Amino acid sequence: MKFRSFFLFLFVLSVPFLAQEKQEVNSEVKELSAFHDVIYQIWHTAWPEKNIQLLKQLLPDVEKAYDKVKTAELPGILRDKKAKWDEGLKKFGASVAAYKDAAGKDNAQVFLDAAEKMHADYEALVRIVKPVLKEVNAFHQELYMMYHYYSSSEFDLEKIKTSAAVLKSKMVDLMTAKLTKRLESKQEKFDKARNELNDAVQKLDNVVAMTNDKKEITNAVDGVHYKYQELEKLFD
Numbered sequence: 001m002k003f004r005s006f007f008l009f010l011f012v013l014s015v016p017f018l019a020q021e022k023q024e025v026n027s028e029v030k031e032l033s034a035f036h037d038v039i040y041q042i043w044h045t046a047w048p049e050k051n052i053q054l055l056k057q058l059l060p061d062v063e064k065a066y067d068k069v070k071t072a073e074l075p076g077i078l079r080d081k082k083a084k085w086d087e088g089l090k091k092f093g094a095s096v097a098a099y100k101d102a103a104g105k106d107n108a109q110v111f112l113d114a115a116e117k118m119h120a121d122y123e124a125l126v127r128i129v130k131p132v133l134k135e136v137n138a139f140h141q142e143l144y145m146m147y148h149y150y151s152s153s154e155f156d157l158e159k160i161k162t163s164a165a166v167l168k169s170k171m172v173d174l175m176t177a178k179l180t181k182r183l184e185s186k187q188e189k190f191d192k193a194r195n196e197l198n199d200a201v202q203k204l205d206n207v208v209a210m211t212n213d214k215k216e217i218t219n220a221v222d223g224v225h226y227k228y229q230e231l232e233k234l235f236d
Contacts, residue, residue: 024076025141029129031072035065035122043119052108055115059103062118066096074129077144080229084128084236092121132235135177139170143228151221160217161208164201167224171201186234193231200227 038061046054070093074085095118102114131137142163150159174194179187204220211217 025144026075026077029069029072029074029078031065031068032125032129035069038062038065039119039122042115047112047115047119050108050112052111055111056103059100062096062099066093069125076148077140078129081128085125088121088125088128092118092125095121132183132232133174133177133179135170135174136232139167139174140228140232142166142170143225147221147225151218155214155218157208157212157217160221164205164208167201168205171198174198183235189234190231193227193234197224197227197231200224 038058042055042058042062045051046058070089074082078085095114099111099114099118102111105111131140146160146163146167150156150163175198177194179190183190200220200223204217204224207217207220
Protein backbone atom coordinates (compact mmCIF):
# COMPACT_ATOMS: atom_id res chain seq x y z
CA MET A 1 0.00 0.00 0.00
CA LYS A 2 2.90 2.32 0.86
CA PHE A 3 4.58 1.58 -2.48
CA ARG A 4 1.33 2.30 -4.30
CA SER A 5 0.99 5.65 -2.52
CA PHE A 6 4.62 6.47 -3.29
CA PHE A 7 4.22 5.84 -7.02
CA LEU A 8 0.99 7.82 -7.03
CA PHE A 9 2.89 10.68 -5.39
CA LEU A 10 5.59 10.52 -8.08
CA PHE A 11 2.93 10.53 -10.80
CA VAL A 12 1.24 13.61 -9.30
CA LEU A 13 4.62 15.38 -9.19
CA SER A 14 5.33 14.53 -12.81
CA VAL A 15 2.00 15.82 -14.20
CA PRO A 16 2.91 19.57 -14.05
CA PHE A 17 6.27 18.87 -15.73
CA LEU A 18 4.67 16.83 -18.50
CA ALA A 19 2.09 19.58 -19.07
CA GLN A 20 4.87 22.19 -19.20
CA GLU A 21 6.89 20.05 -21.63
CA LYS A 22 3.86 19.61 -23.90
CA GLN A 23 3.25 23.36 -23.88
CA GLU A 24 6.90 24.13 -24.67
CA VAL A 25 6.99 21.91 -27.76
CA ASN A 26 3.61 23.06 -29.09
CA SER A 27 4.32 25.74 -31.70
CA GLU A 28 0.82 27.22 -31.63
CA VAL A 29 0.38 30.81 -30.43
CA LYS A 30 -3.23 30.69 -29.22
CA GLU A 31 -3.73 34.44 -29.36
CA LEU A 32 -2.70 34.46 -33.02
CA SER A 33 -5.03 31.56 -33.78
CA ALA A 34 -7.87 33.43 -32.06
CA PHE A 35 -7.29 36.47 -34.29
CA HIS A 36 -8.25 34.25 -37.22
CA ASP A 37 -11.91 34.53 -36.20
CA VAL A 38 -12.02 38.24 -36.99
CA ILE A 39 -9.62 38.23 -39.94
CA TYR A 40 -11.72 35.50 -41.57
CA GLN A 41 -14.80 37.74 -41.51
CA ILE A 42 -12.79 40.63 -42.93
CA TRP A 43 -11.07 38.68 -45.72
CA HIS A 44 -13.83 36.31 -46.77
CA THR A 45 -16.90 38.50 -46.32
CA ALA A 46 -16.33 42.23 -45.82
CA TRP A 47 -13.38 42.69 -48.21
CA PRO A 48 -14.68 40.77 -51.27
CA GLU A 49 -18.14 42.32 -50.84
CA LYS A 50 -16.58 45.78 -50.30
CA ASN A 51 -18.76 46.02 -47.21
CA ILE A 52 -17.29 49.13 -45.57
CA GLN A 53 -19.90 49.17 -42.82
CA LEU A 54 -18.93 45.66 -41.74
CA LEU A 55 -15.25 46.58 -41.81
CA LYS A 56 -16.02 49.43 -39.41
CA GLN A 57 -18.15 47.21 -37.19
CA LEU A 58 -15.29 44.73 -36.87
CA LEU A 59 -12.78 47.36 -35.66
CA PRO A 60 -13.40 46.75 -31.91
CA ASP A 61 -12.90 43.02 -32.46
CA VAL A 62 -9.68 43.71 -34.38
CA GLU A 63 -8.30 45.90 -31.59
CA LYS A 64 -9.31 43.49 -28.84
CA ALA A 65 -7.79 40.48 -30.61
CA TYR A 66 -4.61 42.38 -31.52
CA ASP A 67 -4.07 43.50 -27.92
CA LYS A 68 -3.86 39.83 -26.99
CA VAL A 69 -1.53 38.97 -29.88
CA LYS A 70 0.96 41.72 -29.04
CA THR A 71 1.31 40.48 -25.44
CA ALA A 72 1.45 36.78 -26.35
CA GLU A 73 4.43 34.75 -25.18
CA LEU A 74 6.05 32.39 -27.64
CA PRO A 75 6.40 28.77 -26.51
CA GLY A 76 9.92 27.53 -25.89
CA ILE A 77 10.19 25.69 -29.19
CA LEU A 78 9.84 29.02 -31.03
CA ARG A 79 12.60 30.79 -29.09
CA ASP A 80 14.82 30.87 -32.19
CA LYS A 81 12.09 32.76 -34.05
CA LYS A 82 11.72 35.56 -31.47
CA ALA A 83 13.52 38.20 -33.56
CA LYS A 84 11.42 37.43 -36.66
CA TRP A 85 8.26 37.36 -34.56
CA ASP A 86 9.04 40.79 -33.08
CA GLU A 87 9.74 42.20 -36.54
CA GLY A 88 6.55 40.70 -37.96
CA LEU A 89 4.53 41.87 -34.94
CA LYS A 90 5.77 45.42 -35.49
CA LYS A 91 4.55 45.36 -39.10
CA PHE A 92 1.27 43.78 -38.05
CA GLY A 93 0.77 46.48 -35.40
CA ALA A 94 1.33 49.18 -38.00
CA SER A 95 -1.26 47.62 -40.31
CA VAL A 96 -3.78 47.38 -37.45
CA ALA A 97 -3.19 51.08 -36.73
CA ALA A 98 -3.69 51.87 -40.44
CA TYR A 99 -6.94 49.88 -40.41
CA LYS A 100 -8.17 51.92 -37.43
CA ASP A 101 -7.15 55.17 -39.13
CA ALA A 102 -8.95 54.16 -42.34
CA ALA A 103 -12.13 53.46 -40.35
CA GLY A 104 -12.31 57.16 -39.52
CA LYS A 105 -11.96 58.32 -43.09
CA ASP A 106 -14.53 58.55 -45.86
CA ASN A 107 -12.48 56.64 -48.42
CA ALA A 108 -13.62 53.12 -49.25
CA GLN A 109 -10.54 52.16 -51.27
CA VAL A 110 -8.16 53.25 -48.53
CA PHE A 111 -10.10 51.11 -46.07
CA LEU A 112 -10.08 48.09 -48.39
CA ASP A 113 -6.34 48.49 -48.97
CA ALA A 114 -5.76 48.71 -45.21
CA ALA A 115 -7.78 45.53 -44.67
CA GLU A 116 -5.80 43.74 -47.37
CA LYS A 117 -2.47 44.82 -45.84
CA MET A 118 -3.55 43.74 -42.38
CA HIS A 119 -4.53 40.33 -43.72
CA ALA A 120 -1.15 39.96 -45.45
CA ASP A 121 0.77 40.90 -42.30
CA TYR A 122 -1.33 38.48 -40.25
CA GLU A 123 -0.54 35.66 -42.68
CA ALA A 124 3.16 36.56 -42.48
CA LEU A 125 3.04 36.15 -38.69
CA VAL A 126 1.30 32.79 -39.07
CA ARG A 127 4.02 31.59 -41.45
CA ILE A 128 6.68 32.44 -38.86
CA VAL A 129 5.22 30.11 -36.24
CA LYS A 130 3.50 27.50 -38.39
CA PRO A 131 5.61 24.39 -39.14
CA VAL A 132 6.42 23.92 -42.83
CA LEU A 133 5.79 20.16 -42.69
CA LYS A 134 4.34 17.98 -39.95
CA GLU A 135 7.42 15.74 -40.22
CA VAL A 136 9.74 18.71 -39.66
CA ASN A 137 7.66 19.77 -36.67
CA ALA A 138 7.70 16.25 -35.16
CA PHE A 139 11.49 16.09 -35.52
CA HIS A 140 11.94 19.55 -34.02
CA GLN A 141 9.78 18.74 -31.00
CA GLU A 142 12.10 15.89 -30.04
CA LEU A 143 15.27 17.80 -30.93
CA TYR A 144 14.14 20.73 -28.78
CA MET A 145 14.02 18.58 -25.65
CA MET A 146 17.31 16.88 -26.53
CA TYR A 147 19.20 20.12 -27.25
CA HIS A 148 17.82 22.41 -24.54
CA TYR A 149 17.36 19.92 -21.71
CA TYR A 150 18.78 16.40 -21.96
CA SER A 151 22.23 17.39 -23.27
CA SER A 152 22.61 20.84 -21.73
CA SER A 153 20.93 21.78 -18.44
CA GLU A 154 20.57 18.16 -17.31
CA PHE A 155 22.93 16.01 -19.37
CA ASP A 156 20.86 12.92 -18.71
CA LEU A 157 22.62 10.15 -20.62
CA GLU A 158 19.69 7.75 -20.60
CA LYS A 159 17.31 10.39 -21.92
CA ILE A 160 19.86 11.32 -24.58
CA LYS A 161 20.11 7.72 -25.75
CA THR A 162 16.34 7.34 -25.84
CA SER A 163 15.93 10.67 -27.63
CA ALA A 164 18.60 9.77 -30.19
CA ALA A 165 16.60 6.66 -31.10
CA VAL A 166 13.43 8.74 -31.39
CA LEU A 167 15.19 11.26 -33.64
CA LYS A 168 16.34 8.42 -35.85
CA SER A 169 12.75 7.19 -36.26
CA LYS A 170 11.48 10.75 -36.88
CA MET A 171 14.19 11.10 -39.52
CA VAL A 172 12.75 8.13 -41.43
CA ASP A 173 9.47 10.04 -41.80
CA LEU A 174 11.27 13.27 -42.69
CA MET A 175 13.25 11.55 -45.44
CA THR A 176 10.01 10.57 -47.21
CA ALA A 177 8.14 13.84 -46.57
CA LYS A 178 6.72 15.65 -49.60
CA LEU A 179 6.93 19.40 -50.10
CA THR A 180 3.76 21.27 -50.99
CA LYS A 181 3.35 22.63 -54.51
CA ARG A 182 4.16 26.12 -53.23
CA LEU A 183 7.58 24.90 -52.09
CA GLU A 184 8.48 22.69 -55.05
CA SER A 185 11.21 25.11 -56.18
CA LYS A 186 13.12 24.29 -52.98
CA GLN A 187 13.08 20.53 -53.54
CA GLU A 188 16.74 20.13 -54.53
CA LYS A 189 18.04 22.18 -51.61
CA PHE A 190 15.60 20.46 -49.26
CA ASP A 191 16.84 17.03 -50.32
CA LYS A 192 20.45 18.07 -49.76
CA ALA A 193 19.71 19.57 -46.34
CA ARG A 194 17.74 16.60 -45.08
CA ASN A 195 20.41 14.16 -46.29
CA GLU A 196 22.99 16.10 -44.30
CA LEU A 197 20.65 16.15 -41.29
CA ASN A 198 20.17 12.40 -41.64
CA ASP A 199 23.95 11.92 -41.59
CA ALA A 200 24.20 14.00 -38.40
CA VAL A 201 21.44 11.98 -36.74
CA GLN A 202 23.18 8.74 -37.70
CA LYS A 203 26.46 10.08 -36.27
CA LEU A 204 24.72 10.95 -33.00
CA ASP A 205 23.19 7.48 -32.83
CA ASN A 206 26.63 5.93 -33.34
CA VAL A 207 28.28 8.19 -30.75
CA VAL A 208 25.80 7.43 -27.96
CA ALA A 209 26.17 3.71 -28.72
CA MET A 210 29.97 3.81 -28.41
CA THR A 211 30.77 6.32 -25.66
CA ASN A 212 29.50 8.08 -22.54
CA ASP A 213 31.86 11.01 -23.02
CA LYS A 214 29.91 14.21 -22.39
CA LYS A 215 31.91 16.44 -24.77
CA GLU A 216 31.73 13.99 -27.65
CA ILE A 217 28.00 13.49 -27.20
CA THR A 218 27.18 17.20 -26.88
CA ASN A 219 29.26 17.89 -30.00
CA ALA A 220 27.18 15.31 -31.87
CA VAL A 221 23.95 16.85 -30.56
CA ASP A 222 25.19 20.29 -31.63
CA GLY A 223 25.86 18.84 -35.08
CA VAL A 224 22.26 17.65 -35.39
CA HIS A 225 20.96 20.99 -34.16
CA TYR A 226 23.10 22.92 -36.65
CA LYS A 227 21.99 20.77 -39.58
CA TYR A 228 18.37 21.14 -38.52
CA GLN A 229 18.74 24.93 -38.48
CA GLU A 230 20.25 24.77 -41.97
CA LEU A 231 17.21 22.84 -43.19
CA GLU A 232 14.77 25.21 -41.48
CA LYS A 233 16.46 28.25 -43.07
CA LEU A 234 15.30 27.05 -46.48
CA PHE A 235 11.77 28.09 -45.58
CA ASP A 236 12.46 31.50 -44.04
